[in-house]
Amino acid sequence: MSEQSRNISDEQSPRRLVSSTTDYEGRIWDVVSETFRLDDDGDPITRDFIRHPGAVAILVLDDQDRVLLLRQYRHPVRMDLWEIPAGLLDQEGEEFVDAAARELAEEADITASQWHVLIDLFLSPGSSSEALRVYLARGIGEVPAADRHERTHEEAEITLAWVELDAAVSAVLEGRIHSPSAAAAILAARVARDNDFIDLRPAMSPWPEHPSQHGSWPRGAVIED
Template sequence: MPGISETPSTSRQVSDMPSPRRLLSSSTVYEGRIWDVVSDAFQLSEDTGTLVRDYIDHPGAVAVLPMNDDGEILLLKQYRHPVGMDLWEIPAGLLDIEGEDFVVGAARELAEEADVTAATWNVLADFFNSPGSSSEAIRIYLARGLGEVPEAERHVRTDEEAEIELRWVPLSDAVAAVLEGRLHNPSAVVGILAAAAAKADGFTNLRPADAPWPAHPSQR
């Protein structure tokens, strides 16, 4: 662009990377049912002052974009109290079972929230939900080769999940809903746009389901 000179660092492939800083202290200031709030004191470098940041210490999460043989994706509607809205989302859940494989956790959430199984799994995208205030890392999978969970084995959904409504939507319609500002759930937005981009080459460049995930809290 005019007026912007490219430096050697920007001419290379852009990629987020670990950046260890000197941690002076860390304490839990709030313990919650699902996540805690941590207060860290640290230095950006040896000759800078002390900074203090409070953030949500989160176990991470997985989300699943189920796609059928017709190219439709499965969305679910669920009430979210902090924003006071019914949101169209994709199946997702916490990685709160210690040692659980990421794909196993994703398959569990898909079965529990949508009564669906999948034979083919790929990674669509990895992202931080709100890196300025939370350590939450989310991995979104594309699930294909779908089947149904047998009636007798289906999860009994309670609380907000008891109101879940499921709907199959053409991917192009979902993309339009994102661009028109009708969808707001971050996993759904990222997953839908990533799937649309991946569809351009027939999904051939997607990572395998077991691709490394160094950004997850357990790997950092």
């Protein structure tokens, strides 16, 4: 690997914030308008974006080299999408991997004994602060019937399917799977598997890119220049 390749890494880049206001407060996320300067002498720039609590997703891989996919209706795109289990980080103080285990149990009635970080993403960094951590879950078990979560609304229509990893890769490359978390996770899992999973990070690895780890401006904050 070249020296340049080893040095490729996203990094924090705080800029001078002039103002931050909340234009819309939603049930899950807000739309905020922030004005900032790229440097002290630069002109003010204003950007509107979604302030998001972040999320976790899970690529489940069983001992037959199959991944768990679920089909769910997504109203903004008016489509049933094949996805991987995922959920919001909306419970204060919950560890990221614990949130992933909870979402896996709630959406798929599945438990796992082996957890690793598979990939970290910003799903739409030009318009949203949403940070997503995808875990690889192995050592699969089932949630007892008496303890299973009652799914409602769109989740009530969830359909589960176990798909061979190589077949899932083909579905991504042929344009049959459109979920960004599923596509990225499936391709990453293929690479990780072919490398015997040796490059994966422990489940409790730091996640400094998540907004909770570097602070964020509160709703309605205004910072004077």
